[in-house]
Amino acid sequence: MTGTAAGVLARAVALGEISEEPGRLTRRFATGALRAAGDLVGEWMAAAGMEVRRDDAGNVVGRYAGTGGDARPPFVLGSHLDTVPGAGRYDGVLGVLVSVAVVERLVTRSERLAFPLEVAAFADEEGARFGVAYLGSTAYAGLFEPAWLHLVDESGTTVTDAVRSLGDDPDALLRASQPTLSGYLEVHIEQGPVLEHEDLPVGVVTAISGRTRASIGLRGQAGHAGTLPMPWRRDALAAAAEAVLAVEEIGGREDGLVATVGMLSVEPGAANVVPGAATFSLDVRHVDDRARGRATGQMLEVISRIAATRQVELDWEVLHETPAVAMAPWLRERLAEAIGAEGLRATSLVSGAGHDAVVLARVCDAAMLFVRCAGGISHDPRESVDEADVAVAIDVVERFLLGEGLARPSLETR
Numbered sequence: 001m002t003g004t005a006a007g008v009l010a011r012a013v014a015l016g017e018i019s020e021e022p023g024r025l026t027r028r029f030a031t032g033a034l035r036a037a038g039d040l041v042g043e044w045m046a047a048a049g050m051e052v053r054r055d056d057a058g059n060v061v062g063r064y065a066g067t068g069g070d071a072r073p074p075f076v077l078g079s080h081l082d083t084v085p086g087a088g089r090y091d092g093v094l095g096v097l098v099s100v101a102v103v104e105r106l107v108t109r110s111e112r113l114a115f116p117l118e119v120a121a122f123a124d125e126e127g128a129r130f131g132v133a134y135l136g137s138t139a140y141a142g143l144f145e146p147a148w149l150h151l152v153d154e155s156g157t158t159v160t161d162a163v164r165s166l167g168d169d170p171d172a173l174l175r176a177s178q179p180t181l182s183g184y185l186e187v188h189i190e191q192g193p194v195l196e197h198e199d200l201p202v203g204v205v206t207a208i209s210g211r212t213r214a215s216i217g218l219r220g221q222a223g224h225a226g227t228l229p230m231p232w233r234r235d236a237l238a239a240a241a242e243a244v245l246a247v248e249e250i251g252g253r254e255d256g257l258v259a260t261v262g263m264l265s266v267e268p269g270a271a272n273v274v275p276g277a278a279t280f281s282l283d284v285r286h287v288d289d290r291a292r293g294r295a296t297g298q299m300l301e302v303i304s305r306i307a308a309t310r311q312v313e314l315d316w317e318v319l320h321e322t323p324a325v326a327m328a329p330w331l332r333e334r335l336a337e338a339i340g341a342e343g344l345r346a347t348s349l350v351s352g353a354g355h356d357a358v359v360l361a362r363v364c365d366a367a368m369l370f371v372r373c374a375g376g377i378s379h380d381p382r383e384s385v386d387e388a389d390v391a392v393a394i395d396v397v398e399r400f401l402l403g404e405g406l407a408r409p410s411l412e413t414r
């Protein structure tokens with residue numbers, strides 16, 4: 001089963017059982033479930049012949065030595081093991097498992113690359129626990145920001161305490177230096193419908209959309225639901241409702257723009273109390289950073305007006321902003337060649353979803369291979385991939401690594 005698509009899918013099922021909560025898959029940063037998933041992946045990496053390390057952020061990295069020792073910087077394959085709440089089995093996990101399977105194949109055939117290969121299973125891509133995404137890959141890339149140690153989750157636990165609770169050292173996240181890498185390739189489910197529409201198993205990503213994540217607080221005045229007359233109310237939830245509809249309307253103004261409110265909390269939260277405060281999340285994306293900037297500016301303007309009219313206070317906090325990221329042309333070409341060599345048309349597509357490749361692209365050239373997923377469904381337990389498509393992904397990545405291009409001496413000078 002090692003090195004095969006069937007093996008990858010069986011492992012995805014096994015990892016899908018490792019959750020923070022019974023009955024649905026939720027595996028967030030610095031939790032026992034994430035630790036257990038990382039340990040299991042580490043066992044598979046070790047069994048494949050890789051040297052395995054786990055860092056203080058919970059990233060698990062396997063290294064497969066090349067023929068040239070450490071003369072060349074490693075090339076990295078990777079993706080993430082954390083999930084959104086109520087996740088499917090393949091977002092992130094597929095890329096990690098395909099990468100391990102590729103190494104298993106190389107080892108089975110005693111095939112050594114000219115450079116070291118690392119497989120990274122990152123600990124946080126989703127940002128589902130602390131609001132800020134990429135806490136895992138930024139630690140790996142030496143880009144973790146000190147302020148992030150003080151982020152709190154919904155129960156008031158800080159990143160520092162969460163990391164410590166697993167026996168890790170939060171300060172080590174800040175000490176990590178930027179690694180020298182020769183490139184990064186991430187395999188990931190598409191999470192959208194394009195490949196299915198084009199009837200293709202895989203595709204090459206050209207760019208990853210930029211994203212703004214914000215937390216928006218509206219503070220009015222709580223009151224008795226039976227006695228406070230309607231004209232006198234400063235209902236924070238009613239203001240939030242108008243704001244959410246404004247986000248939806250502005251999000252539909254431009255092609256390629258998407259805007260989502262995925263979380264909303266109301267205080268004090270009782271049927272007979274006029275809501276005194278409401279907080280909601282905002283996620284805005286576009287591959288054109290100017291279009292994203294325009295849209296978030298319009299949202300701020302309209303929501304400020306709604307807040308003023310309804311006499312509620314507005315708190316607009318941008319949590320996280322990442323610009324659009326272009327994938328490295330030379331790696332895209334190598335991928336397209338590998339796909340072509342499999343007898344397939346190499347199609348290109350943009351990613352609306354965020355990926356660890358956004359972070360890795362700050363320290364080395366990065367590329368992504370998307371794998372078709374059924375109905376384009378993701379962030380949902382119905383997420384699914386075809387074994388045959390996974391087999392293609394394994395073949396393409398193997399060809400990509402063994403291809404002339406990556407072994408060229410010019411790699412060292414990039």
Ligand code: GLV
Nearest residue numbers: 126352353354355
């Ligand atoms: C990650 O899945 C994201 O794009 O939100």
Ligand code: MN
Nearest residue numbers: 091092125355
């Ligand atoms: Mn993902």
Ligand code: MN
Nearest residue numbers: 084091126379
């Ligand atoms: Mn995701």
